[in-house]
Amino acid sequence: MGAIIGYVRVSTEEQQTGAQRHAIESRYKVDRWFSDDAVSGATKAARRGGFSSLMSYIREGDTLVVNAIDRLGRDTVDVLETVERLHAEGVAVVSIREGFELGTPVGKAMLTMLAAIAELERSNIKARQMAGILKARAEGRRLGREKVIDDRAVAEWRWTNNETITRTAQHFRISVPSVKRAWRRAREEGWLKTDASQAG
Incomplete structure (x- = not known):
């Protein structure tokens, strides 16, 4: 027993x-x-x-x-x-x-x-989630996974076009810190052809 x-x-x-x-x-x-x-x-x-x-x-x-x-x-x-x-x-x-x-x-x-009852609660949770998604879309907010950023592509575009950090962020639709990180990696890892250092 x-x-x-x-x-x-x-x-x-x-x-x-x-x-x-x-x-x-x-x-x-x-x-x-x-x-x-x-x-x-x-x-x-x-x-x-x-x-x-x-x-x-x-x-x-x-x-x-x-x-x-x-x-x-x-x-x-x-x-x-x-x-x-x-x-x-x-x-x-x-x-x-x-x-x-x-x-x-x-x-x-x-x-x-x-x-x-549990199934009803699950359905209610899904309904609330969908309502939240529709509301976010209506307000113009982005949903889904965070954008995957190609640091090398970002840095090379900035270097090739002699652009500022702010303009590069706007072009790729990413944040300024993301551009700074990509630029720093490019210089540290030698991706760029010359040691250009445009002001941001």
């Missing part, structure tokens, strides 16, 4: 984990405790110190018990991924408040509901 693992979390330093522990201990004899104190539920489970240690410790056949499903997190997508990962590793997940146990029909039904 596997171990009973208790996990508790509070979001602020003013809060205490005592009530959560008591609720769990009233139903289960816990073999090992893990906690995250003053850690927001918005923080991904994998980035919490206590939960990360729990994931390293827990084994197939163990049961993870929380007082409420929101102790695992407040991001539905993250909670679903966490529960699915535990399930894949053969770990049962029990939430006392919701009566959520992954291995039971009711637990599986709740997991299905959780998945539906």
Whole structure:
């Protein structure tokens, strides 16, 4: 028989984990405790110190018990991924408040509901991202990857045309610091035919 693992979390330093522990201990004899104190539920489970240690410790056949499903997190997508990962590793997940146990029909039904909510959240995130992209385009802001700059081409164009740094930046549609960097590299690495040094 596997171990009973208790996990508790509070979001602020003013809060205490005592009530959560008591609720769990009233139903289960816990073999090992893990906690995250003053850690927001918005923080991904994998980035919490206590939960990360729990994931390293827990084994197939163990049961993870929380007082409420929101102790695992407040991001539905993250909670679903966490529960699915535990399930894949053969770990049962029990939430006392919701009566959520992954291995039971009711637990599986709740997991299905959780998945539906998570999918809705993913869709909402994509919709917000698209709205942001459309707004940026409407405002004339550039999107996508940062432009790849050919330092040698920039330096040689400036040298050949005897142009200033500012004019070169405008020609290539890059920043002044980028032109300065290209020019410095050209002189250091000897790309130019002569040691020209136009004023910028």
